[in-house]
Amino acid sequence: MSTSQHSLVDELKSGLDAPICLTWELTYACNLQCVHCLSSSGRRDPHELTTQEAFGVLDDLAEMQVFYINIGGGEPMIRRDFFDILDHAARRGIGVKFSTNGAYLTPERARRLASMDYLDVQISLDGLDAATNDPVRGDGSYALARTAMDNLAGAGFGPFKISIVVTRHNVAQLDGFKALADEYGATLRVTRLRPSGRGADSWHELHPTNEQQREIHRWLLDHGDHVLTGDSFFHLNALGESLPGLNMCGAGRVVCLIDPTGDVYACPFVIHDEFKAGSVRDAGGFAAVWRESDTFLALRQPQSAGACASCGQFDACQGGCMAAKFFTGLPLDGPDPECVVGHGEAALLEGSTPPLMLVDHSRPVPVTLLAR
Amino acid sequence: MEHRVVTLNPDVALRPEPFGALAYHYGNRRLVFLRHPDLVAVVYALDGHRTIAEVLDAEGIAPRRRASFVAALASMLDSEMLCERATRANHRDGAPLRSSGAVIGAPPVVPLSFVHTAEVHQ
Numbered sequence: 001m002s003t004s005q006h007s008l009v010d011e012l013k014s015g016l017d018a019p020i021c022l023t024w025e026l027t028y029a030c031n032l033q034c035v036h037c038l039s040s041s042g043r044r045d046p047h048e049l050t051t052q053e054a055f056g057v058l059d060d061l062a063e064m065q066v067f068y069i070n071i072g073g074g075e076p077m078i079r080r081d082f083f084d085i086l087d088h089a090a091r092r093g094i095g096v097k098f099s100t101n102g103a104y105l106t107p108e109r110a111r112r113l114a115s116m117d118y119l120d121v122q123i124s125l126d127g128l129d130a131a132t133n134d135p136v137r138g139d140g141s142y143a144l145a146r147t148a149m150d151n152l153a154g155a156g157f158g159p160f161k162i163s164i165v166v167t168r169h170n171v172a173q174l175d176g177f178k179a180l181a182d183e184y185g186a187t188l189r190v191t192r193l194r195p196s197g198r199g200a201d202s203w204h205e206l207h208p209t210n211e212q213q214r215e216i217h218r219w220l221l222d223h224g225d226h227v228l229t230g231d232s233f234f235h236l237n238a239l240g241e242s243l244p245g246l247n248m249c250g251a252g253r254v255v256c257l258i259d260p261t262g263d264v265y266a267c268p269f270v271i272h273d274e275f276k277a278g279s280v281r282d283a284g285g286f287a288a289v290w291r292e293s294d295t296f297l298a299l300r301q302p303q304s305a306g307a308c309a310s311c312g313q314f315d316a317c318q319g320g321c322m323a324a325k326f327f328t329g330l331p332l333d334g335p336d337p338e339c340v341v342g343h344g345e346a347a348l349l350e351g352s353t354p355p356l357m358l359v360d361h362s363r364p365v366p367v368t369l370l371a372r
Numbered sequence: 373m374e375h376r377v378v379t380l381n382p383d384v385a386l387r388p389e390p391f392g393a394l395a396y397h398y399g400n401r402r403l404v405f406l407r408h409p410d411l412v413a414v415v416y417a418l419d420g421h422r423t424i425a426e427v428l429d430a431e432g433i434a435p436r437r438r439a440s441f442v443a444a445l446a447s448m449l450d451s452e453m454l455c456e457r458a459t460r461a462n463h464r465d466g467a468p469l470r471s472s473g474a475v476i477g478a479p480p481v482v483p484l485s486f487v488h489t490a491e492v493h494q
Contacts, residue, residue, distance in 0.1 A: 068396070
C-alpha cells in the first residue's frame, strides 16, 4: 500500500489538469474578527468580483470539470448574491462546500440549504463553550454557531460539519467536540492553526505545545477514520505512525485559492504576493492561471528538502507546511515551526523575520481601545 | 465478478488527468484515482450491457492483467463508483443526492496499485 501511495503522491506533486481542492473566498466582509483569521477579513474590498464575474468563474470551473469548490470568506453568507452563486454552481454541476460562522443561518435559510443538492455546510467553532471559543472568535460567536447548528438540525439538513481549528486552549476538548458532533449527527473536522493573516499575530499564543502535538497525533490515530482533517497535520507524521490521508502539501498542485477580488494564490493560507499566481480577471481566466502561471509551475517542480535533507523524518513529514514556515519567517526549504523533532523551534530561536502582511481587510481598531 | 454487468454510477463524474483519471461521486463525496489509462478506457467502455469479461476482451486486456483489472473494478463497485445495471434505473428517479445514503467521512484506502480512494477532506 505504501508503495502505491508514494507514487500517487509523486504523481500529484507534478500537478493536475484542474485542482481537486479549490477554495474560493467570496468576500472579505465579516461580522466577526477572529484573532486567527487566515485572510485578515473584516471589511469588504471594493474590487470584489461582481455576480456576473462570479458566474463566469463558475462557468470556467465547470469547463475544467472541477468537481466541487470550498466557499469561504470573510463570511460568505453576507454577500447578497450568495444563494444566486450557490444556484449557479448547482446548475453547472459543481458541488459546494461552504464554511460559515453561522450568524446569517436563520431557520428559513437553513430550510433553503436543506432543499439543495450537492451542498455541504460547515460551521466554525473553536471552543466547546463560550469561555474557550469567544476570546478567539469574538463575543457572542459561540451562541451564534450553536444556534446555526440547531437551525440546520431543525431543518433536517442532514450531516453538516463542525469545523475546529486546534489551539492550545481546545486540545483538551477534542473528545467533547466529537461528542457534540455525534449529538447533532454531524461530522467533525479538525484542522491545523496556521500563522496566516491575523494568525501571524496570535499564533505564538495559540499554537499547540509540543506535548499537545503528541496528544493531537494520538487522538487522530484513534479517531482519524471518522474525523476530517483537510490532511493538515502531516507534519505530525514524524512522530511515527502516519495519519490517514494524502500527507503532502498540495499548494499549487492539487489545491489553490481564489480570493474575493479574483486573485489566485497557491493555497488558502498564503494570501501574499509571493504566492500570487494571477487573477481570474486575466486573459485566459482561471484555467490559464492554473495551467501556465510561473508560480504554480515552479511549485510542481521537485522541491529541495534543504536543511531537512539530513533528518531521518523528512519522508514522513515532508518538511511540513509552506505557509507556516513563510509567515513565521523561516526558509521554505527548512523545518516547519512546529517540527515535532524540535528543529523549527530552534530555528525560530535563532531569529527570523516574518514577512509584512500585504493584504489586510481587518476593521480599524476602535478608537476607545487605542485611547486606553 | 467477471460475469457481472456494471456501469459507471450516474452520480459519478470522470475527469482525465496525466496519470489516468479522477472519479468523483457527488452523492457520497468519494474521490477515486484511476491510475492507468487502460483502466480509464475500460471504465468508459462499461456500458451496462456487456459483462466485465466481455468489456475486458473488447478492450484487449491481456490475460495476465485481467485479475488486477477485475480487482480494481470490484473496489470501485464497493465504493459505489460503479453500479450494477439494475440499480442504475433506481438512481435515475431523481431523489436528492445528499439523502441517498451519503457517506461523509474517510472511506478506506484501497490497497491496489490501480485505484486509490482518497478522503475528500475539505
